[in-house]
Amino acid sequence: MTTTPSPKAPPKLPLATISRRVDVTHDLWKIWLRPEVPFKFKPGQYCTIGVDGLERAYSIVSSPYEPEVELFIELVPPPDGNLTPILHRMGTGERVSMRPRAKGIFLMQDQYVNHLMLSTVTGVVPYVSILRSYLHDNRRGHRFFVLQGASYHDELTYDKELGEMARNHPGFITYVPTVSRPKEERNQGWTGEGGRVNTLLEKYVAKLGLKPIDTLIYACGHPGMIEDVKVRGAALGFEVQEERFWKDDE
Ligand SMILES: Cc1cc2nc3c(=O)[nH]c(=O)nc-3n(C[C@H](O)[C@H](O)[C@H](O)COP(=O)(O)OP(=O)(O)OC[C@H]3O[C@@H](n4cnc5c(N)ncnc54)[C@H](O)[C@@H]3O)c2cc1C
Known part of the structure; x- marks a missing residue:
């Protein structure tokens, strides 16, 4: 006799193995995942990973050409955080579930020449x-x-890579890191921009000579930053494309 699975039974999701982990700060780390089934995505999309049925979305760092899926994760400590405290305890060789399809529409919009990307x-x-x-x-x-x-320069992950891209391609890549607490001891020696990234919008729009007709503004990360960028961008006539990692009122 065959048994029919209950319609409410959770789907058996494919797994992915953590092949590498690099800690950036006490609450920021990168992992590389080796999915057990082929995983296709477009640059800018996110994957859904989980442990014991608890799932969350994570944007993908790697390009589709890379053999592994790279993620950059921030710990939301308990009692607020649910999955990240579990992921934070996991290391190389351990496995997470990984939905087979990537999702998301936070993609490069090719029709614009200029792409002003805030994060x-x-x-x-x-x-x-x-x-x-x-x-x-x-x-x-x-x-x-x-x-x-x-907030702090040591949180500026991928800064070396982005800086190198900008140095190698000065004609079409510009990279500006900023710390919002430049006077704090943890930022001692910082000589770059200071202030929240959203407050630099008008300055760099003017400095770079960007115009709404051929520029798209992207805002990704903190919901408060996104809201402010939308207001500032709209006041200057720009379209803003957003990706919120969480909601303000949660
Ligand atoms: C499309 C998309 C892409 C995402 N990509 C990434 C990514 O690349 N890296 C990443 O670390 N997270 C990313 N997130 C957030 C991620 O999905 C989780 O919400 C986050 O990791 C916290 O998970 P949690 O289960 O520990 O806490 P949750 O149960 O998800 O959230 C607990 C509480 O913390 C708030 N919260 C969630 N994230 C943060 C945060 N970073 N800082 C402060 N408060 C927060 C929530 O609003 C909620 O109130 C993304 C979310 C979305 C929707």
Whole structure:
């Protein structure tokens, strides 16, 4: 006799193995996942991973050309955080569930020449994927301006990679990191921009000579930053494309 699975039974999700882990700060880390089934995605999309049925979305750092799926995760400590405290305890060789389909529409909009990309901490993730892919494909014809914000300079993950991209391609990649607490001891020696990334919008729009007709503004990460960028961008006549990692009222 065969048994019919209950319609409410959770789907058996494919697994992915953590092949590598790098800790950035006490609450920020990167993992690389090796999915057990082929996993396709577009730069800017996210995957859904989980442990024991508890699932969350994570934007993908890697480009689709890379053999493993790279993620950059921030710990939301208990009691607020649910999955991240579990993920934070996991290391190489351990497995998570991984939905087989990537999702998301936070993609590069090719029809714009200029792409002004603002992020807070982990919000830089989709831009790294977009830029790695753009450079891998040896594309030209667009210009990218990445403004990356964090409270502290040691949270500015992917800053070396983005800085190198900008140095290697000064004609079409500009990278500006900023720390919102430049006077704090943890930021001692910081000589770059200071202030929240959203407050730099008007300055860099003017400095870079960006115009709404051929520029799209992207905002990813902290919901408060996104709201402010939308207001500032709209006041200057720009379209803003957003990806919120969480809701303000949660
Ligand atoms: C499309 C999408 C892409 C995402 N990509 C990433 C990513 O690349 N890296 C990443 O770390 N997270 C990302 N997130 C957030 C992620 O899905 C989880 O919400 C987050 O990791 C916290 O999970 P949790 O289960 O520990 O806490 P949750 O149960 O999800 O949230 C608990 C509480 O913390 C709030 N919260 C969630 N995240 C944060 C945060 N970073 N800082 C402060 N408060 C927060 C929630 O609003 C809620 O109130 C993304 C979310 C979305 C929707």
